[in-house]
Amino acid sequence: MSSALHRRSRTAVILSVGLVAVWLIIASFPFIWTFWGSFKVQGDFFSKADWRYALTGVRTIAETGGYFTADGYHGAWIEQEFWRAALNTLIVVVCTVTISLTLGTLGGYALARSGHRYAFWLLMIALVFRAMPHITLVSGYLLPFFEWNLWGHLPTTIIVLVAINQPFTLWMLHSFFLNIPRDLDESAMVDGCTRFEAFRHVIVPVMWPGVITTGLFSFLLAYNDFAVTAMLLSEENQTMVPKIASFLGTTQTEGDVMLAVAAVVSATLPLFVLILFFQRQIVSGLTAGAVKG
Amino acid sequence: MPHRTFFWFILPSLAAMILFIALPIVSVAVQSLYVEHEQVIKTVENCGPFGCSEETTVDQEATRALREAEPLGRFNGFGTYLNRNHLATEEVGIAWAESESWGDFGSRLMNLPLYKALAFTLTYTFVVAPLVLVLGLAVALGVNSLPRIFKGPTIFASLLPMIVTPLIGSLILFWMIDAQGILGKTLQVIFDDPQLSLKASPALTWITLIVYGVWHNTPFSFIVFYAGLQTVPSDTLEAALIDGASRWERLRYVVVPHLTPLVVFILLMQLMDGFRVFEPIVGFSAGANATSLSYIIYNDLRGDYQQFGSAAVTSILTIIGVAILLTPVLVRTWRDFNRKRA
Numbered sequence: 001m002s003s004a005l006h007r008r009s010r011t012a013v014i015l016s017v018g019l020v021a022v023w024l025i026i027a028s029f030p031f032i033w034t035f036w037g038s039f040k041v042q043g044d045f046f047s048k049a050d051w052r053y054a055l056t057g058v059r060t061i062a063e064t065g066g067y068f069t070a071d072g073y074h075g076a077w078i079e080q081e082f083w084r085a086a087l088n089t090l091i092v093v094v095c096t097v098t099i100s101l102t103l104g105t106l107g108g109y110a111l112a113r114s115g116h117r118y119a120f121w122l123l124m125i126a127l128v129f130r131a132m133p134h135i136t137l138v139s140g141y142l143l144p145f146f147e148w149n150l151w152g153h154l155p156t157t158i159i160v161l162v163a164i165n166q167p168f169t170l171w172m173l174h175s176f177f178l179n180i181p182r183d184l185d186e187s188a189m190v191d192g193c194t195r196f197e198a199f200r201h202v203i204v205p206v207m208w209p210g211v212i213t214t215g216l217f218s219f220l221l222a223y224n225d226f227a228v229t230a231m232l233l234s235e236e237n238q239t240m241v242p243k244i245a246s247f248l249g250t251t252q253t254e255g256d257v258m259l260a261v262a263a264v265v266s267a268t269l270p271l272f273v274l275i276l277f278f279q280r281q282i283v284s285g286l287t288a289g290a291v292k293g
Numbered sequence: 294m295p296h297r298t299f300f301w302f303i304l305p306s307l308a309a310m311i312l313f314i315a316l317p318i319v320s321v322a323v324q325s326l327y328v329e330h331e332q333v334i335k336t337v338e339n340c341g342p343f344g345c346s347e348e349t350t351v352d353q354e355a356t357r358a359l360r361e362a363e364p365l366g367r368f369n370g371f372g373t374y375l376n377r378n379h380l381a382t383e384e385v386g387i388a389w390a391e392s393e394s395w396g397d398f399g400s401r402l403m404n405l406p407l408y409k410a411l412a413f414t415l416t417y418t419f420v421v422a423p424l425v426l427v428l429g430l431a432v433a434l435g436v437n438s439l440p441r442i443f444k445g446p447t448i449f450a451s452l453l454p455m456i457v458t459p460l461i462g463s464l465i466l467f468w469m470i471d472a473q474g475i476l477g478k479t480l481q482v483i484f485d486d487p488q489l490s491l492k493a494s495p496a497l498t499w500i501t502l503i504v505y506g507v508w509h510n511t512p513f514s515f516i517v518f519y520a521g522l523q524t525v526p527s528d529t530l531e532a533a534l535i536d537g538a539s540r541w542e543r544l545r546y547v548v549v550p551h552l553t554p555l556v557v558f559i560l561l562m563q564l565m566d567g568f569r570v571f572e573p574i575v576g577f578s579a580g581a582n583a584t585s586l587s588y589i590i591y592n593d594l595r596g597d598y599q600q601f602g603s604a605a606v607t608s609i610l611t612i613i614g615v616a617i618l619l620t621p622v623l624v625r626t627w628r629d630f631n632r633k634r635a
Contacts (some may be wrong), residue, residue: 012540016435018448023432026508028450031457033475054475067330098461101411107306114294120630124623129314131615133569133587136608137494139594140317143324147364166306189332195298224458226572227587231594241460243577248464261468264461275452279445282452285522286513 001092031268038265042258046190072262076247084236084265085243087156089223092239095158096222097215104218105168108173109199114181123174127166134164134227141232152234160232161222168221169214175288176210177203207287213285216278223271246272318612324605328369332356366602382406402565402584407607410584411614413499417585418567421506422560429504429514430552434544434613436515437522448516455512457560463576470501498582505573514559521555522548548603564618568611586611 036054037045043059053059057067064071075081111119141160145151180203186199232240238246244267247260275282321493333355337348372493375382383410402408436447452463469476470491481489491497525548533543572585580588586607593604 009540013438016438019431020435020439020443022426023435023511024347024450027454029514030465030469031453031468037468046468046471047478048473051475077461081345094579097579103306103309107303110294110299110302114299116294116296116299119299122307123628127626128616128619130308131565131568131619132314133571133590133611133615135590135594136321136589136611137314137317138602139590139601140319140321140324141313142594143364144320144536159309160313163309165316166310170306195294195302199302218457222459226458226460226575227591228478231591237420241458244464245460248578257468260464264464267461268457271456271458272453275449275456279449279452282456283448283516283520286516 034261035265035270038072038261041069042170072258082243085238085240088237089186089239091154091221092158093219096161097218100162100169100218101211101215103166104169104173107170109177109203111170111174112177126170131165138227138231151232152237154237157229157232163223165218167220169218173210174198177222180206213281216281231289303437321605321608322548324601325373325609326368326370327366328373328602329366330359332360334513371607372430373602378603379407379606403570406589410586410589413583414568414570414585417503417506418504418564419572421510425514425563426559428511428558432515432520433522436519451512451515454508459572460576462509466505469576494584498579502573502577502579508565517555517559518552521552525551561622568615568618589635
């Protein structure tokens, strides 16, 4: 019977394979093309004459002598000090993820175990907070931060990103803790543990899959953020994304746009590695909210 | 859990949210009632050989002193809300009275910054969301019928457009559609128009941004639908097959109803994300032809002369918009919650 279910007409197979193939090209071609082009000179990547220059590398060979060139990367990472931005990104992202997970596990656990009405209301408020465009909050930060001299520093940005992350982290961890049976920590409390001890000794050892999944999304939020980092960081503290945006302001001269291309490829690479190692967790995280309706 | 324990567990998280989400909203609300100080004007009498003349200049020092003393600006009430750059009540009133048709009224509204931004934000949100749903479902059905070994790599390749930093993703596409980029060039050849530029006209810019939105968001709905397809009950499918349902009928009457809760979830996420569309406009340098609510706030805040009052007003209006958008969801969740308790 099940073979009849899975037997498909030839047209259906061709149709679905064709559709998936087209989608794969749409999804991945821009990245492959930009990655390839980042090792060329501007005359090849943006070709006035012939798009095939990007493949044959006519201008790259003429200008640099080699088929590939790392000039864009050299210019971006060393001359424009992109490494500094990368370092700032690393600091911001690591701190943000660690702090938001610490706060989030405590809060999410409490929300999952409390049946009171106010826990529900907190979750609803968190949902509204999650939907708010980040830039609206930024317009609230700027003036006080200027006044109190908090503007421009990395710690300020980290705390702001942690706070913006909280609604999402709470929701995700809350629904994750709901899946850990209550009996587990309650039996520990019967045995004389306090609530916190029960959390510490019984829940913490089994919570890591959910924490890792949530951490991935906190990472993405902090890493991908533009609104907060672009507005709250001074120029020397800039992270990668606002740095790339600032390249664009100055890349009118020939060749400079390749710095931005190299920087963009560099900033995409960690995400690529992330998917490589955590594909399963990302997929399960995306569907975790959905399955519970 | 006792109230006391709950309180201590939730405190750090709650404190972060109150300090950096709730209070900024209050701060925005206060700022929105104020407006920047006007420049202090002083009159100087210049006496030269041909008599005296009075000249008015800006007193830089006094202006700076005043701005430092009261950084918030001067109280303006709801003045900023109603001015031309925001709700523009006066201009809308005039346009309403003078315009002969809906089209005329609409085009007059499109000259006002806030309405222009709102028009794009809503168009983007409500065009991208359904397209993403349909495309995501189509890809999910396609991938589901592939042999097992292809599924993993397909999902891998699909995740990248979604996970990539929005600004970076839009830049990558922006360079490709550049008149000298590969896609821009190809389009010029296809339409046989060497002058064709996707950046030139508002309509093409809107389409470009929407295409970006679909590219960026389809993976999400694809993944969610794909996960949902794994849980379609095979008993029901087999029963439908025995009853003589065709492939299309099985899809229409068994699979799609099973996925309906997911549709609601994806729509909710898409509406929230669409409403705050912002980075692509920066990435595509599309500010001249398409602005969104978030973008005009950003525009007010950057540069040498920051308009906090104006940005705050747009922020408040945006927050109200989000609240309206979310009301049905909140009401529904509230009903579900009460039903569970009862």
